[in-house]
Amino acid sequence: MRTLYILSHDLRLEDNKILQDATKKNDIIFPIFLKDSKLEKLSGASLWWVKSSLTNLANKIGIERIPIVESSGSYIPVLKEIINVNKIERIVSQRIPFPRVKYAFNEINDYFLSRGIENKMYEPNNLLSDEMISTIKINFGNFGQFFKTTNEMRFDYGEEDSTHLPEFHETEGTNGKIEFSSWERNLAKYWDTSESAANLTLKNLLEGNLEKKNTELSPYIRHGQINVKRLWKKLSGKESEGVDKIRRNLLWREFFYCSYARRQYSNILSINEKMENFPWSGHWDRLINWKEGKTGFPIIDGSMRKLWEAGWIDNRKRLLVSDFLTKLYLIKWTYGAEWFMDTLVDADEANNYSSWQWVSGCSDFSWPFFRIFNPLKK
Ligand SMILES: Cc1cc2nc3c(=O)[nH]c(=O)nc-3n(C[C@H](O)[C@H](O)[C@H](O)COP(=O)(O)OP(=O)(O)OC[C@H]3O[C@@H](n4cnc5c(N)ncnc54)[C@H](O)[C@@H]3O)c2cc1C
Structure with missing residues (x-):
């Protein structure tokens, strides 16, 4: 099937359930990245990271570019054009559990489903699934309690498969070249945004110094170049102060995601x-x-x-x-x-x-x- 893959917080080829499923089904993947700051803020340094990572990904899969498609408000007219031009039969994406994004993707789902195009959304890059969250009563005033409950949980790690990739095609019907400003080019002095750099940072950490004060994994986690479930699995069985700290911090991330997903407007209004x-x-x-x-x-x-x-x-x-x-x-x-x-x-x-x-x-x-x-x- 000709499948449109809307990339977001999952800029990786390895250990990616969407691509694993596409390979099994012999899908042809047409990748794009959707950007709409009304739905999710992406600008400055993190936008540079996305642009740079997409350039790396495109090189790796042998296409000229993965376009960043900009829209202002509704994605539907923009997607409609891309779907027609590329004769798309299916849409796949990773769910982002933020309120504004959720509404936009539900809108896409309803619109395209009624026109015979399936829209499959995969789990976000988090440890806790919605189902798990519904089984615990979260007291947002008490991280300690959240930590105690979730630290004991077993997460579904899925299968790790990095060898087989589906066929990729360049997505037509989009315009805009990826360009870098001088400030952005300066950031490249400090960071390698590729998936292989993410894997190397993780490998060095696991094989070397788990007691490091800062792992500096956060941009790779943010942009989905590291699957947090895989990271958690790799840490399990290891015991040290450093490991405890990383696990605790990963659970802070889960805690904040739970809060942010459930408390709309907590980007602009004080929760208290x-x-x-x-x-x-x-x-x-x-x-x-x-x-x-x-x-x-x-x-x-x-x-x-x-x-x-x-x-x-x-x-x-x-x-x-x-x-x-x-x-x-x-x-x-x-x-x-x-x-x-x-x-x-x-x-x-x-x-x-x-x-x-x-x-x-x-x-x-x-x-x-x-x-x-x-x-x-x-
Ligand atoms: C004011 C403020 C703003 C912040 N903004 C962001 C942000 O935009 N993006 C972001 O990823 N983190 C943010 N953090 C959390 C934290 O500072 C960074 O995640 C951390 O510095 C990353 O370093 P590390 O990768 O070495 O973390 P490690 O100690 O190795 O922790 C492992 C991972 O856990 C997560 N993590 C670590 N600390 C926290 C924390 N306190 N809260 C939530 N998740 C955590 C990160 O994904 C991190 O990579 C913010 C913290 C503060 C105080």
């Missing part, structure tokens, strides 16, 4: 409604100084400049700079979160907006508002 009336400061010059790394506090400025330069800073630095902006400069968390969405290579709505809510004391899972980092000491 009272905090919507908090008297935030309107000193926009402070916000600019923070973004540009000109606050006069060396640790804050160094971190913010590194973020701009390399598109990544570790969790400790993210905590420091977000705490500083919201609790010392009293700038509302949403402004900092949007800057992170633009500048992080691993920018991820669920992790980012939830982390900002957490740090700034604006959610039910936050640490206390009065707990403030000293930007001179840490």
Whole structure:
């Protein structure tokens, strides 16, 4: 069957259930990447990551390009054209469990199904399936409890198969060349966005130093170049402080995904409604100084400049700079979160907006508002 594969958080060929199924069915795959910032924010450094990874993927499967298809609002007219031109019979994609994306994909499903085109959505790149989530009662005010329950769970790892790939064809009826700005080209000095780099980073970690302070896997996980279930499986049976930390962090990611999927608008509104009336400061010059790394506090400025330069800073630095902006400069968390969405290579709505809510004391899972980092000491 001629199958349109809408890529999103799954920029990998190996260990990919969609491609495994397509191979078994002898499908011919027409890949595209759909971008619509009204549905999911993708810009700056993370968009660069996508563009660069798609270029790598296209090279690997021997086609000229995987087009990024932009739409504003409804995907249907754009997809209709692509489906007609390429004589598509089936659509496949990985589900993204964010509220706005969910509605858009349901709309696509209903529209094309009624015209005889099947639209199959696969599980997202998460450990917990919807079914598993429905069996646990999540108390969002208590990560400890969530951790205790989920850390004991067994996940369905699926089969690992990297050898057979389906046939790929270039997708016609789309335009737009992938181009890189000079700022984006600079990011390439710091990151190899290919799937093989993801595999190598993981291999080095598993065979070498699991006690590393930061694994730096987050952009590969964000863009689906590492299957988190596979990662979890590879960690099972290993015991060390480093392994415990990675597992715990992967469960923070699950926790934030659960919260984000269930609490619509938590990208713009504080989960703790009272905090919507908090008297935030309107000193926009402070916000600019923070973004540009000109606050006069060396640790804050160094971190913010590194973020701009390399598109990544570790969790400790993210905590420091977000705490500083919201609790010392009293700038509302949403402004900092949007800057992170633009500048992080691993920018991820669920992790980012939830982390900002957490740090700034604006959610039910936050640490206390009065707990403030000293930007001179840490
Ligand atoms: C204000 C703020 C904003 C953040 N924005 C993002 C973001 O946009 N995207 C993102 O992936 N992470 C975000 N984080 C979480 C965290 O900082 C990064 O995931 C982490 O720095 C990645 O480093 P690592 O790969 O070495 O993590 P490891 O320690 O190796 O952890 C393994 C994986 O678990 C996940 N993870 C780790 N820490 C966390 C955490 N605290 N919360 C949720 N997931 C976690 C990541 O996918 C990570 O790769 C944010 C944290 C803060 C405080």
